[in-house]
Amino acid sequence: MPSGVGWLHRQLAALLQAELAPAAVRLELWDASSPYAAAQPPIGTLVAADARTLRAVLVNPHLQFGECYVRGTLRIRGELARVLEAISRLSLLPTWRERISSKLAPGNSVQRARRNVHHHYDLGNDFYSWWLDEQLVYTCAYFEQPDVPLEQAQVAKMDLICRKLRLQPGDAVVEAGCGWGALALHMAREYGVHVRAFNLSHEQITYARARAVREGLARQIEFIEDDYRNVTGACDVFVSVGMLEHVGLRHYPSLAVVMRRVLRRAHGRGLLHFIGRDIPRPLNAWIRRRIFPGGYPPTLSEVATRVLAPARMSILDVENLRLHYARTLAHWSRRFMAAADQVRTRYGEEFQRAWELYLAGSEAAFAAGSLQLFQVVFAPAEAAPPYWTRAEIDRPRRHGDTEEAFVYSVPL
Numbered sequence: 001m002p003s004g005v006g007w008l009h010r011q012l013a014a015l016l017q018a019e020l021a022p023a024a025v026r027l028e029l030w031d032a033s034s035p036y037a038a039a040q041p042p043i044g045t046l047v048a049a050d051a052r053t054l055r056a057v058l059v060n061p062h063l064q065f066g067e068c069y070v071r072g073t074l075r076i077r078g079e080l081a082r083v084l085e086a087i088s089r090l091s092l093l094p095t096w097r098e099r100i101s102s103k104l105a106p107g108n109s110v111q112r113a114r115r116n117v118h119h120h121y122d123l124g125n126d127f128y129s130w131w132l133d134e135q136l137v138y139t140c141a142y143f144e145q146p147d148v149p150l151e152q153a154q155v156a157k158m159d160l161i162c163r164k165l166r167l168q169p170g171d172a173v174v175e176a177g178c179g180w181g182a183l184a185l186h187m188a189r190e191y192g193v194h195v196r197a198f199n200l201s202h203e204q205i206t207y208a209r210a211r212a213v214r215e216g217l218a219r220q221i222e223f224i225e226d227d228y229r230n231v232t233g234a235c236d237v238f239v240s241v242g243m244l245e246h247v248g249l250r251h252y253p254s255l256a257v258v259m260r261r262v263l264r265r266a267h268g269r270g271l272l273h274f275i276g277r278d279i280p281r282p283l284n285a286w287i288r289r290r291i292f293p294g295g296y297p298p299t300l301s302e303v304a305t306r307v308l309a310p311a312r313m314s315i316l317d318v319e320n321l322r323l324h325y326a327r328t329l330a331h332w333s334r335r336f337m338a339a340a341d342q343v344r345t346r347y348g349e350e351f352q353r354a355w356e357l358y359l360a361g362s363e364a365a366f367a368a369g370s371l372q373l374f375q376v377v378f379a380p381a382e383a384a385p386p387y388w389t390r391a392e393i394d395r396p397r398r399h400g401d402t403e404e405a406f407v408y409s410v411p412l
Helices: 007-021 051-060 061-071 080-088 097-103 112-122 125-129 151-165 183-193 202-214 248-261 286-290 300-308 320-339 340-347 347-366 390-394
Strands: 025-028 044-048 074-077 172-175 193-199 222-223 237-241 269-276 313-320 374-381
Touching: 007 025, 007 051, 007 080, 025 347, 051 061, 051 300, 061 151, 061 269, 061 286, 080 347, 097 183, 097 347, 112 300, 125 202, 125 340, 151 183, 151 237, 151 320, 151 374, 172 248, 172 390, 183 193, 183 202, 193 202, 202 222, 202 269, 248 313, 248 374, 269 300, 286 347, 300 313, 300 347, 320 340, 320 347, 320 374, 340 347
Parallel strands: 025 044, 172 193, 172 237, 193 222, 237 269
Antiparallel strands: 044 074, 269 374, 313 374
């Protein structure tokens, strides 16, 4: 049983409520009392089960909010994503604790990167199949219309990437971080390219290889269970979707070396699709502990100066799809909650609550603007851009099309 609410607890509650007041979120203590005094009704309520929870959330909210929610000592009354979005808008700048932790965070060596990937991606293909689309695409979808189904939006995202890269039949493509292989398969099937796709997740690579065989694409795609730092050989196209967040600032020089080494200078081109920030800030401490160890969402300037410039690449196009990711996460959250009983049975109550919070909290972060989703198209500095105008991206180009291949260089 929780202890009574004494004078000190009420003072601490008043401090926390003052922090929450701009979000119109109400704090309720374990005796059902609340310091909320605003005239407008709250959009939701945080219910603290005991004094320990109150102290923990007040002292270290970026870590303990999630930990207390997972343990069930902090409950949210109201629409979860809406409450989390309101709270996300309270703190768009890094705290002193985050600045210190980012300096102390260990780098993602090959060994650590393998452990990090295993922690998140090797939870079992069944788990992800319960709430992702049928192709197991675990990155931001592209909604050409807001109400299109998730499956259609994921295919649209893959095709958007292919068009931005101006893929041509016979192109040699390197994909760094391929997930369950959907993009590699789409590129090979629809655009007639040859792909070498790299990934450290054994379960994902095994799944992708089996799918390539089933679909008759094994001769066009080589799925390689290895780290991006070990990529060798020349390619026409370098693409990475959802992998840069796992690299970490310390290892951006390694990625730059790889890109410079493998991408052909005359007509090479590439695309980075990644979760990012507007200003430097580490990933939420609770998400790093529970969900994405080693994760770091970079700013555009960090990618430009620490990856692309050292690799001697020129930025050709930048697009921000953050609201598309908020919508993608809303789809995932609904599907996840529909499978909540299966998740609890297989993985336990705390695991289910952790992923529920992670998906809803990520949706809130993209909706609030504390996280961004960038697509950056680039090419070697000495190469001509792969399209004359951006409007060419909107013209679908598939394997077997009769129109002429694009011209890499145009005489003046």
